[in-house]
Amino acid sequence: MSEERQPNVTVFNSALETGVRSLVILAANFPAALDLQRLVDFDYLVVHSGDVNGPESLHPPLPMREGELLVRRKIIGSGISLMMSRGLVNRIAGAEGIVYQATDYAKPFVDSMATPYMRSLIDRANWVGETFGNMDTNELHNLISSFFDKWATQFHPSQGFGGG
Template sequence: MRELTPFNSALETGARTLAILAEAYPAAYDLQRLLYFDYLVVHSQDADGPESLHPNIPLRNGELLVRRGIIERGLLLLVSRRLVERIIGAEGISYRASDEAGPFLDCLQTHYSQLLRDRAQWAVEVFGVLDDDELKSYFDAHFERWTREFQAVRQPPEYFT
């Protein structure tokens, strides 16, 4: 039987996504924008922000590549609970916090929840003013740098014959 854990789950990413969307309200974000903001909230120190929520592990920028599906599942959970609204428009699907999002988040009283909301507020204040192209350019420019900084360099052992 598979062990269930809240870490790296739809529930965990859903909580972060809800904090981001509540802070950005009334703006609606698409999945790609939410992916960027999720990274910024979790690893805020990488973007010269406050201390990161999660440890600064090597190769964490790879999270951008694997987190999309988990964030999608978190959004489906939030939509099913009417905490987030799905908006279908000419430019595609985007998501916005519902009127119930703020009161729900106010019920979360843990230290982590407060840090999460603080990081979401910081990310939206700093990066929310960027349009999609500017945000993508920021990540493209920093992604390469982050890869160089956090990739473990392994050299083959020297053999003497």
């Protein structure tokens, strides 16, 4: 019996991929709970740790990767929902808004993944938590904004381009 494949189904850049990364980030920061924006920022820093003088980036340094920040929030939200549906993440509503926290099942689940990529992901998530976990929200925003600034300058046409 052959296994049917669904067309246009991908694991990369999916809720599954970002959900697992978010779960690893939450497990690395446990017992702290993180809001969605901090998860988005930490996800970028985990994947592109080399951009901030950290360990070698998990993914190749593609040009204009800073644009990922523009699309990452929605897909990470979907990934968190997937992890919540599996009992690995809790959503907590409080006076300061909604935050997410790893459950007691998260760390054993994360620790059970032993591929080289997962070990590298866990190492970088721990590094991001140690390096940026206590960073003030405004400081983190300024750091992440610097990526947007760099990205925006890549789109500015140079003077004289196109004859004008």
